Amino acid sequence: MASNLTEEPAVEAEVPPASGREQTPKTSVVEQTHGGSSEAMEAEAANGLKPFTLEKIDTSNVENVTVEDGLKARGSVGDEIHAEDAEIEGIRGKNGSPSECREPCSEPLNSEEFHDTNQEIISAEDHLKTLSFAENQVPDNKLDAISIENEPENVRELEPDIDAMASVASPSSNGYAGSSSTKSDGSFSGIEEIDRGGTEPDNGVDEFSESASWVAGKRHLNEDDASISWRKRKKHFFVLSHSGKPIYSRYGDEHKLAGFSATLQAIISFVENGGDRVKLVRAGKHQVIFVVKGPIYLVCISCTEEPYVALRGQLELIYGQMLLILTKAVNRCFEKNPKFDMTPLLGGTEAVFSSLIHAFSWNPATFLHAYTCLPLSYSTRQATGAILQDVADSGVLFAILMCKHKVISLVGAQKASLHPDDMLLLSNFVLSSESFRTSESFSPICLPRYNPMAFLYAYVHYLDVEMYLILLTTNSDAFYHLKDCRIQIEMVLLKSNVLSEVQRSMLDGGLHVEDLPVDPSHPTLRSGSGSPHLGMQDHVIAGSPRQENAGIGGPAGLWHFIYRSIYLDQYVASEFSSPINSCKQQKRLYRAYQRLYASMHDKEAGPHKTQFRKDEDYVLLCWITQDFELYAAFDPLAEKVMKWLGCEVLEWKQDRGSGVETRSSFWSGGVPVQAAELWSRFMLTVKV
Amino acid sequence: MSARRRMLLKVIILGDSGVGKTSLMNQYVNRKFSNQYKATIGADFLTKEIQFEDRLFTLQIWDTAGQERFQSLGVAFYRGADCCVLVYDVNVMKSFDNLNNWREEFLIQASPSDPENFPFVVLGNKVDVDGGNSRVVSEKKARAWCASKGNIPYFETSAKEGFNVEAAFECIAKNALKNEPDEEIYLPDTIDVAGGRQQRSSGCEC
Numbered sequence: 001m002a003s004n005l006t007e008e009p010a011v012e013a014e015v016p017p018a019s020g021r022e023q024t025p026k027t028s029v030v031e032q033t034h035g036g037s038s039e040a041m042e043a044e045a046a047n048g049l050k051p052f053t054l055e056k057i058d059t060s061n062v063e064n065v066t067v068e069d070g071l072k073a074r075g076s077v078g079d080e081i082h083a084e085d086a087e088i089e090g091i092r093g094k095n096g097s098p099s100e101c102r103e104p105c106s107e108p109l110n111s112e113e114f115h116d117t118n119q120e121i122i123s124a125e126d127h128l129k130t131l132s133f134a135e136n137q138v139p140d141n142k143l144d145a146i147s148i149e150n151e152p153e154n155v156r157e158l159e160p161d162i163d164a165m166a167s168v169a170s171p172s173s174n175g176y177a178g179s180s181s182t183k184s185d186g187s188f189s190g191i192e193e194i195d196r197g198g199t200e201p202d203n204g205v206d207e208f209s210e211s212a213s214w215v216a217g218k219r220h221l222n223e224d225d226a227s228i229s230w231r232k233r234k235k236h237f238f239v240l241s242h243s244g245k246p247i248y249s250r251y252g253d254e255h256k257l258a259g260f261s262a263t264l265q266a267i268i269s270f271v272e273n274g275g276d277r278v279k280l281v282r283a284g285k286h287q288v289i290f291v292v293k294g295p296i297y298l299v300c301i302s303c304t305e306e307p308y309v310a311l312r313g314q315l316e317l318i319y320g321q322m323l324l325i326l327t328k329a330v331n332r333c334f335e336k337n338p339k340f341d342m343t344p345l346l347g348g349t350e351a352v353f354s355s356l357i358h359a360f361s362w363n364p365a366t367f368l369h370a371y372t373c374l375p376l377s378y379s380t381r382q383a384t385g386a387i388l389q390d391v392a393d394s395g396v397l398f399a400i401l402m403c404k405h406k407v408i409s410l411v412g413a414q415k416a417s418l419h420p421d422d423m424l425l426l427s428n429f430v431l432s433s434e435s436f437r438t439s440e441s442f443s444p445i446c447l448p449r450y451n452p453m454a455f456l457y458a459y460v461h462y463l464d465v466e467m468y469l470i471l472l473t474t475n476s477d478a479f480y481h482l483k484d485c486r487i488q489i490e491m492v493l494l495k496s497n498v499l500s501e502v503q504r505s506m507l508d509g510g511l512h513v514e515d516l517p518v519d520p521s522h523p524t525l526r527s528g529s530g531s532p533h534l535g536m537q538d539h540v541i542a543g544s545p546r547q548e549n550a551g552i553g554g555p556a557g558l559w560h561f562i563y564r565s566i567y568l569d570q571y572v573a574s575e576f577s578s579p580i581n582s583c584k585q586q587k588r589l590y591r592a593y594q595r596l597y598a599s600m601h602d603k604e605a606g607p608h609k610t611q612f613r614k615d616e617d618y619v620l621l622c623w624i625t626q627d628f629e630l631y632a633a634f635d636p637l638a639e640k641v642m643k644w645l646g647c648e649v650l651e652w653k654q655d656r657g658s659g660v661e662t663r664s665s666f667w668s669g670g671v672p673v674q675a676a677e678l679w680s681r682f683m684l685t686v687k688v
Numbered sequence: 689m690s691a692r693r694r695m696l697l698k699v700i701i702l703g704d705s706g707v708g709k710t711s712l713m714n715q716y717v718n719r720k721f722s723n724q725y726k727a728t729i730g731a732d733f734l735t736k737e738i739q740f741e742d743r744l745f746t747l748q749i750w751d752t753a754g755q756e757r758f759q760s761l762g763v764a765f766y767r768g769a770d771c772c773v774l775v776y777d778v779n780v781m782k783s784f785d786n787l788n789n790w791r792e793e794f795l796i797q798a799s800p801s802d803p804e805n806f807p808f809v810v811l812g813n814k815v816d817v818d819g820g821n822s823r824v825v826s827e828k829k830a831r832a833w834c835a836s837k838g839n840i841p842y843f844e845t846s847a848k849e850g851f852n853v854e855a856a857f858e859c860i861a862k863n864a865l866k867n868e869p870d871e872e873i874y875l876p877d878t879i880d881v882a883g884g885r886q887q888r889s890s891g892c893e894c
Contacts, residue, residue, distance in 0.1 A: 241768065242767060242768065243698060243767045243768020243769070244698065244748065244750075244767075244768070245696050245698060245748070245768065246696070255694055255696060255735075255737070255746040256735065256737075256746075257735075258696055258733075258735045258746050258748035259733040259734055259735040259748065260733075261748075262698075262731075262733040262748055262750060263733055265764070266730065266731060266733075266764065266765065269763075269764025269765070269767075270730075270764060272764065273763070273764055326874070326876070327876040327877075329874075329876030329877065330874075330876075333874070336801070337801060338767050338768035338798075338800075339698070339768045339769070339770055340768075341695070341696060344693060345874055444876075444878075446876070450879075451879050453876070453877065454876060454877040454878055454879040454880075455876050455877065455878045455879065456878070456879055457878070474878060474879045474880070476878055
């Protein structure tokens with residue numbers, strides 16, 4: 001039961017000496033997160049490759065040819081990438097937003113990793129480049145010059161590896177013949193334009209904000225693996241069949257990427273042939289993550305520095321989304337016919353996937369595995385639950401009333417329970433399919449966590465622009481019954497003013513840190529930076545508009561928090577407010593939480609109870625008990641806060657025996673975790 | 689199925705090393721030929737879009753290495769192939785004799801549902817060499833073999849001169865297409881209320 005208070009060395013002086021004993025340097029915790037998984041994988045990959053390395057030895061002639069090729073390909077292509085990266089950073093610098101390129105708290109970790117696994121990384125890097133970028137002739141002589149300078153010294157020692165890698169797919173060709181025009185458009189001015197135009201979603205601005213101008217659906221269709229813009233994308237997702245036929249690609253046209261997807265299949269199958277599995281390949285800044293689900297292969301190539309587990313979780317969700325549309329019965333098609341082409345079955349669902357991928361960068365539900373509710377008074381939610389319950393009793397499996405991605409109320413038939421991931425995938429499916437908005441619909445869907453093998457039927461109807469009702473049944477003839485149910489529900493909701501209350505709640509927004517109460521009797525907080533005058537309870541229950549004190553942050557320098565109830569599978573997140581205003585900042589914080597989540601839940605190093613880390617952006621606190629998880633970001637400059645936090649956490653640790661009491665004293669200064677009746681505004685109080 | 693739907697055809701090229709598989713592909717895809725021999729390592733992947741009978745196709749061409757040591761890659765590479773192209777060198781008898789091995793190996797590894805009717809195409813390459821004087825496999829012999837294996841279409845090609853390459857690949861596409869199975873209606877089960885298990889897993893598996 002040892003709890004780890006882990007933190008950055010920089011803060012060490014701030015923390016009372018007593019903590020030193022239990023302290024683990026932050027790096028070690030997170031390093032284990034990465035190290036554990038990547039080590040395992042690298043061992044696997046190495047095993048898988050051995051036969052080839054051996055085979056290469058007895059073929060000296062061929063080897064020479066290949067090595068030369070390999071080096072050539074890497075020389076030009078590899079350094080082209082360096083040059084690009086430099087360019088990107090330069091542009092970012094000008095915009096004054098280095099967030100993506102440099103994430104302070106993870107940098108030292110990565111460099112440590114690099115020392116450990118240097119060899120593997122470099123060989124993998126070459127692998128990647130030769131596989132995916134070979135034959136892209138770079139016309140620019142300038143690049144060759146750079147390439148010589150940048151040539152890593154230790155590459156030459158690794159030639160056997162390169163060679164072995166190249167055995168899977170020769171570097172000599174991966175071109176796409178159908179579009180010779182894209183191949184030669186490698187002028188660097190073109191790239192700059194792409195970046196400046198802000199068309200790359202992962203740059204943050206247009207992808208982050210839920211309400212911003214983000215549009216679902218496929219973009220950059222004209223790209224393929226020979227386009228420089230395509231290669232510059234920060235995060236690729238691919239789905240392909242076990243025969244190497246492309247099923248989905250986030251960017252670019254699937255058919256044009258047929259050669260690339262064949263390469264991915266070759267890598268996966270090659271390692272599989274050796275009785276092994278490839279999970280992750282690190283290539284410089286890039287991670288290539290593989291997930292194999294029977295005949296369906298999913299691959300993510302990312303340089304976003306998100307943890308491996310997070311990216312793998314995203315691939316799992318993409319697979320889940322696919323099952324939601326098709327069920328696992330699709331495997332039977334592949335068994336019958338390995339040539340099976342799945343793309344027609346997924347016709348018209350591109351927006352569903354792009355919107356899910358978009359959610360990976362703004363919706364905490366995608367890594368917390370919890371859903372969130374629209375703030376409503378307890379009585380309103382009770383009333384809504386009651387009418388849904390009536391309907392559920394008439395043979396509906398689940399009745400869900402939602403407003404955008406937030407739950408208003410949710411009931412299930414007896415013994416039926418709904419997994420938060422299914423909720424996420426279902427609401428994403430409904431929200432991203434325009435046709436649901438225009439009329440009431442009845443559609444087969446599958447809830448992968450409930451039963452991945454078979455369909456349910458979903459009756460979907462929008463009650464207003466943002467509010468929609470989903471009724472799930474196992475009966476394919478139930479449309480008219482469900483329609484009647486909906487009419488009944490709608491009537492009750494209208495009569496009880498729920499509709500208008502929901503609209504008001506949408507306008508009011510959620511919980512603001514500025515509104516959190518401060519316990520005036522708390523010794524260290526009396527002079528805190530928060531707003532000590534607001535009675536949280538009165539305010540919240542009354543639902544009155546927020547006091548005008550935005551821009552200061554909450555008590556104790558609290559900027560933002562997410563509270564997740566483990567039992568209820570729900571989370572409450574405070575609204576973003578100053579100083580975390582911009583989409584970029586929000587996305588950065590979101591990624592920081594994601595990293596916290598990953599390291600706290602790391603199976604090898606964890607599970608941890610508390611984690612406390614500081615960097616120049618914020619002080620992050622994660623606290624996990626058997627009831628809840630709390631993720632909070634504080635002002636890094638509020639030194640008193642840190643002292644206070646340090647003391648409080650210690651105090652709590654020393655006094656662990658008396659759980660509830662100490663907890664409430666802890667949070668009296670920060671987030672009021674203890675007030676159950678208060679949370680009813682933000683959560684469904686029953687588990688479904 | 690709408691006629692607008694694009695199809696992707698996976699084409700595997702097999703044959704002894706040095707018979708000109710990569711050259712044929714390069715001639716077809718890039719219209720280029722090089723006299724220099726570069727052994728393929730593992731496999732090369734090329735993509736070519738073609739239009740045929742008003743439909744758009746993407747050929748995903750798997751150019752495999754001819755050396756025996758790469759045969760362990762078979763299952764992985766052959767899975768889900770739509771057509772298999774067998775290539776030999778008309779000037780090398782051994783490469784012709786081996787066609788049978790290549791064909792059988794493919795059928796074993798890929799285990800297509802209907803091996804009798806799986807579409808193969810045979811190409812006799814390098815007909816340009818020495819003005820045909822060094823030729824050791826006659827067209828008649830090759831055609832006889834093809835006929836004995838269920839009337840495999842046969843083409844004499846020169847990757848160097850681009851002779852017959854386009855026609856051969858057009859036939860390859862046509863044959864791959866012929867083998868297209870009838871589209872079945874996709875109809876998964878519906879959850880049975882009684883049997884609808886609640887496999888509520890304990891949290892995330894990540």
